[in-house]
Structures are given as C-alpha cells and as structure tokens.
Amino acid sequence: MGAFDVRDLIKVDAAATATSDMMGRSAGSTTRAFHPLAERIAAMPVKPTLSPVMIEGLVRLFDVIAIAAVGGLVYWLYVSGNVESSLPYQVTIPLLAVGALAVFQALHLYHVGALRHFIPTAVRLTAGWTTLFLVALAAFFFLKIGDQVSRVWLAGFYAGGLATLLSERLVVTLGVRHLTRMGRLERRTAIVGGGEAGEALIRALEAQRDTGLRVCGVFDDRNDDRSPDLVAGYPKLGTIDDLVEFARRTKLDLVIFTLPISAEARLLTMLRKLWVLPIDIRLSAHMSKLRFRPRSYSYIGAVPVLDVFDRPIADWDIVVKWLFDKVVGIAALILLSPLMIATAIAIKLDSKGPVFFKQKRYGFNNELIEVFKFRSLYHEMADFAAAKQVTKDDPRVTRVGRFIRKTSIDELPQLFNVVLTGNLSLVGPRPHAIHATAQNRAYEQVVDGYFARHKVKPGITGWAQVNGWRGETDTEDKIQRRVEHDLYYIENWSVLLDAYILFKTPLSLVTKNENAY
Structure with missing residues (x-):
C-alpha cells in the first residue's frame, strides 16, 4: 500500500467540516475552536521522512x-x-x-x-x-x-x-x-493566508511535478470574506495560534506565507509566533509585483519563494551531530563509569532511596521527555515536577547531593539519554523542568520567543552553561541571559562549537559555579 495521502482525507471531509464550522459561527460563537479535521490529521501516525x-x-x-x-x-x-x-x-x-x-x-x-x-x-x-x-x-x-x-x-x-x-x-x-x-520523501506543508492568493499558490504547487509537497491545510487569522473556509479544496484549519499547536502535535516541515510583503505589520506578527518552531518558513513570491533578481529566490518546482527561516541543524548536519553524540557519548560513558559507580555507592550509603532520579523536561519541539539524574534530594522530599527550584542551603539536598550538584556530577546519567534513548544531545540548550518559573512567572512569560530554544535537541551542557549561566534561575534577568546564549548556539551551531563547549565544560564547573546549588 502506498503512503497515506492527507489530501484525500482533507478533500473528502472538507465540505462537511466547513459547513459544520459555519453553522457553529452563525449560532453566535465568537471563538474559533481547534478544527476537528486538524485534530484528526494531528492524531494520525506519520512515517519518518528522509531528507x-x-x-x-x-x-x-x-x-x-x-x-x-x-x-x-x-x-x-x-x-x-x-x-x-x-x-x-x-x-x-x-x-x-x-x-x-x-x-x-x-x-x-x-x-x-x-x-x-x-x-x-x-x-x-x-x-x-x-x-x-x-x-x-x-x-x-x-x-x-x-x-x-x-x-x-x-x-x-x-x-x-x-x-x-x-x-x-x-x-x-x-x-x-x-x-x-511509502511517503518517505514528503514535505508536510501548511499554507498561511487564504483567499485568492492562497488558492493561486496551492494551484501552482499542485501543478509542479516531483516537489514532494503534501499540503495539510490552510491557516489564516482573518475570519471575513477575504478568507473563505475552503481554499482550492483545502479547509481553513484555524488561526496562527492553531498552526503553532498543530505543528507541535504533528510533523510539519514547511510553512508558506501567501501574504504580500506590503502587509509588513501582519506578517511580522505572525512570524513572531511561528519562528519558535523547528520548521522551514517561506514567503510566496509567485504573485508579487515586486521582482528581485532570480538568484534572490529559492524555488519549489518553478514556484519562487523567499527564504525567511530555515530549520536549524538539518539534513547532513543532523547526521554529523548524531554521530558526534554517539561516538563521544559512548567514549564518555566508558571513561566516566568508575566515577558514576562511585557516585552511585555514595548516594546509596548517604540516604535511603533509589540512586537515579527521573524527571519530565521539555525537549525538541516542546515535547515532553524523561531525563536521568543522580538523586541529590532526600527521597521523601523528591520534587518530580521541579515546582520549586533548589536554592542555597536547601534542606532537601543530601550531603552527597550538595557535592554532585555543585560539580554537575548529578547530570552524568544523562549520557544514557544521549546514547540509548537519543532524546538528549551532548551539547544544546539545557532542558528545563515543565513548571520552572522565575520570580513566580513561567519562563515563556518572561522571555519573548522562549520556546525557540526547543528548535534543537536539548543538551547535557551548552553555551549558556560554559558562560556562567547555570544553576538557579531565580530572576528574570538570569533566564533572559540563558535563553540569549541558547539562541546564539542554535544560530551558530557547528561541530567545532560543540567540541569547544565540551572542552570548556570541566573548566567552567570550577570557575563559574556560583549559581549551582
């Protein structure tokens, strides 16, 4: 059987879904709910694609x-x-x-x-x-x-x-x-902007051979006659906020805007919401009256587009980073195994409870992952949700726990995440706890574009950590500076930068540990 075609589902259900949605709005509804068809598409299993x-x-x-x-x-x-x-x-x-x-x-x-x-x-x-x-x-x-x-x-x-x-x-x-x-070469695509421009773009894309594009639906913040519920046979699945949620819940590779460059304010408002996602973002230029030199465009088939954002660490970079993580991670596990065994024995002798501690964290694309650590708190005081950050002289921390937290030895079991589960990288933004706050405000409320740090896999160590921004983030300034360093790393990633950060990590543990408790 061939690859499942999302367009088949969309075109079969589109008319009924759109009619139901319009009836709901005519009854006086002012809030657009997450489209039921978007729910169905997001719930479908998606095969891993090849670049x-x-x-x-x-x-x-x-x-x-x-x-x-x-x-x-x-x-x-x-x-x-x-x-x-x-x-x-x-x-x-x-x-x-x-x-x-x-x-x-x-x-x-x-x-x-x-x-x-x-x-x-x-x-x-x-x-x-x-x-x-x-x-x-x-x-x-x-x-x-x-x-x-x-x-x-x-x-x-x-x-x-x-x-x-x-x-x-x-x-x-x-x-x-x-x-x-088998659908392994598809690029799952969302179109932003309905109406005539959106329909023209979809028709142009469907006329191209061998692009591998699979349009999943249309998203638009407008709810008037300029943006109908059906665009070239595809339903409008929601607003830009819905698109962010949709991209979180299903694999999405590409977003194409049909908005004219002249709609600068509207375009920037939408991009502020979407740039945090690990996807490629393009601006359609096939109907634009403003013409640049041909080399200024990239092309989907023969359809010209302007590159706005590229997914970081893509294609061969993914392979290189994966190999780096596995080879160096396995070597680190072997070399550090005596230290890890000694730490496990010390934890067991110091207090009752398990040696390891598992905690939910935010990972790539804001997905929940489970990371391993050495237990540093008394077992009966364990905080699995990290609702309260560990502070200086925190009574919950054991004697061994104070030492292994100060030296970051408690993070070493995360090498198992790197080598075995693959949901962590050796180097990347540190994964934050799901309820982490700074001055009683969630991190995403403190830092604009906070979730952009989840465009790549989180890491055991990172650019922020080797520059002194590790440990407690009790103030808004600390989390702001940490995120700034994380975004710098994402934008400037290279294998040499990873190697430099790994080389510098042991030194930073000694010289820049004033915030680690």
Whole structure:
C-alpha cells in the first residue's frame, strides 16, 4: 500500500467540516475552536521522512566511487605492469571522477525529481559522460601526452563507467520511487493566508511535478470574506495560534506565507509566533509585483519563494551531530563509569532511596521527555515536577547531593539519554523542568520567543552553561541571559562549537559555579 495521502482525507471531509464550522459561527460563537479535521490529521501516525538533500549527496558519493572504481579496475586488468609510469592514470581517474560530478550537477542530474525518472536521466547522463571523455581526449592531444595513456584503457573506462553509472541510476530510481510511494520523501506543508492568493499558490504547487509537497491545510487569522473556509479544496484549519499547536502535535516541515510583503505589520506578527518552531518558513513570491533578481529566490518546482527561516541543524548536519553524540557519548560513558559507580555507592550509603532520579523536561519541539539524574534530594522530599527550584542551603539536598550538584556530577546519567534513548544531545540548550518559573512567572512569560530554544535537541551542557549561566534561575534577568546564549548556539551551531563547549565544560564547573546549588 502506498503512503497515506492527507489530501484525500482533507478533500473528502472538507465540505462537511466547513459547513459544520459555519453553522457553529452563525449560532453566535465568537471563538474559533481547534478544527476537528486538524485534530484528526494531528492524531494520525506519520512515517519518518528522509531528507532529499541527503539522498542527493549519497548519489554524488556513489557516482564518484563508481567512476574511480571502474577506472582503477580497468587499469588493474589491462595496464598494470605494462607501462613505465602510472602517474597519468593516477591523475586522470580522480580528475574524471570530479569532472563527472561537476558535469552531472550542471545537467541537474542530482535533484530528487530527476532521480525518479530513469529514461531522461539516462539520456542526459550519457551525453554528459561522453562530453567529458571528448574533453579529456582533447586535453591529451593539446598536452601531447596521448601516447602515455592506453587507448584500450580509455575505451574500457568509458564503456565500463557508462554501464556502471546507468546501472547505479536504475537502482537509485527504483529506490527513490519506492520511498516516494511509502511517503518517505514528503514535505508536510501548511499554507498561511487564504483567499485568492492562497488558492493561486496551492494551484501552482499542485501543478509542479516531483516537489514532494503534501499540503495539510490552510491557516489564516482573518475570519471575513477575504478568507473563505475552503481554499482550492483545502479547509481553513484555524488561526496562527492553531498552526503553532498543530505543528507541535504533528510533523510539519514547511510553512508558506501567501501574504504580500506590503502587509509588513501582519506578517511580522505572525512570524513572531511561528519562528519558535523547528520548521522551514517561506514567503510566496509567485504573485508579487515586486521582482528581485532570480538568484534572490529559492524555488519549489518553478514556484519562487523567499527564504525567511530555515530549520536549524538539518539534513547532513543532523547526521554529523548524531554521530558526534554517539561516538563521544559512548567514549564518555566508558571513561566516566568508575566515577558514576562511585557516585552511585555514595548516594546509596548517604540516604535511603533509589540512586537515579527521573524527571519530565521539555525537549525538541516542546515535547515532553524523561531525563536521568543522580538523586541529590532526600527521597521523601523528591520534587518530580521541579515546582520549586533548589536554592542555597536547601534542606532537601543530601550531603552527597550538595557535592554532585555543585560539580554537575548529578547530570552524568544523562549520557544514557544521549546514547540509548537519543532524546538528549551532548551539547544544546539545557532542558528545563515543565513548571520552572522565575520570580513566580513561567519562563515563556518572561522571555519573548522562549520556546525557540526547543528548535534543537536539548543538551547535557551548552553555551549558556560554559558562560556562567547555570544553576538557579531565580530572576528574570538570569533566564533572559540563558535563553540569549541558547539562541546564539542554535544560530551558530557547528561541530567545532560543540567540541569547544565540551572542552570548556570541566573548566567552567570550577570557575563559574556560583549559581549551582
């Protein structure tokens, strides 16, 4: 069975749902409830999707390996041991591999849309491969080195390379088509703004081939004639606030605004609510009378859009960070296991109760996760909801607990979260307790855009912690500064920054621990 099409559900139920909604409003309702169809869509299981960028990158890698392997194999079978110098071959093989990569890129052979269609791809690939070899022959002629390279090797390299590349693309095409049918290449999309502009955008997107977009519905703050309940067959599922909740409860990859740039105040108001989400946000430009240079736009098929926000740590960055977490996390578990065992024994000897303590925290995309810690409070005084922050000389803290909290040894069991459950990263914004407050105000009420720190996985340590903003956040200024540092980390992430933070963490535990109790 193919991938479940959300549009089928939307188009089947749209008319009935919209009619019911209009009847409810005509009865005097002034508050728009969360759309029942949005509830149904959000409740549906969604298969994990694969990044087209990663698939395209893998195909590039396969091409380079295949070309280098064929050139080396033909050399080994026919030329090896029969020539005075192997240098021309050692230079030609990698140059042709890199040259093929550039030619195929210029011919747009790596886009997922091209990978779905074998025949046109095969024609362009053959033309590009042939052109590359003609250029190579011309270079041998003008450099007067043609007599140093075997013609049989060149012919074998050309034929073997072409056959290998075509075979590889056939396998890739079958694989990409299978992933498409299974819904693994979809980009679940919400449209912001109804009316004529919204309908024109949806029609334009539906006319594109191979974009992988799956429109889940339309959201608009307007409730007048300019924004009808049905837009190009899709229902209006709610307001921008509803969209934030919808994106929290179901996987959403992309939001496209149809608002004109001239509606600056309205656009900024909506973006202030949406930028906290870990999704890509685009502004449609297909109906705009204001035209920029073509390179100013990105494109969904042939539909021009302006990039507003990009999801942080996406595509290959996710893979790199995941590998970093697993490799370094496992190494840290092994190296720190004696310390963790000694801590567990000390906790058990110091007070009654379990060694470990599990607590609910906010994780990626504001989801609730459960993190492990060494128990530092008396068991009978445990605060699983973290309703009250630990303060200086807090009587709830055990003797061992004071030491392990001061040195952050109590956080070491979170390595299990990194290595085993994967809901924490080694480095990232620290996960806050679900009822955490500063001066009796919830963090999200204190800091505008607070939930933007949940656009990435939380971490055991982070940029805020190594800069002294760890421990108690009893004032609004402290949580404000912590969030500022978290957002800086998200916007400037790199593996080198993660490594730097890990390197600096032990030093910061000694020199910047005045707020840790």
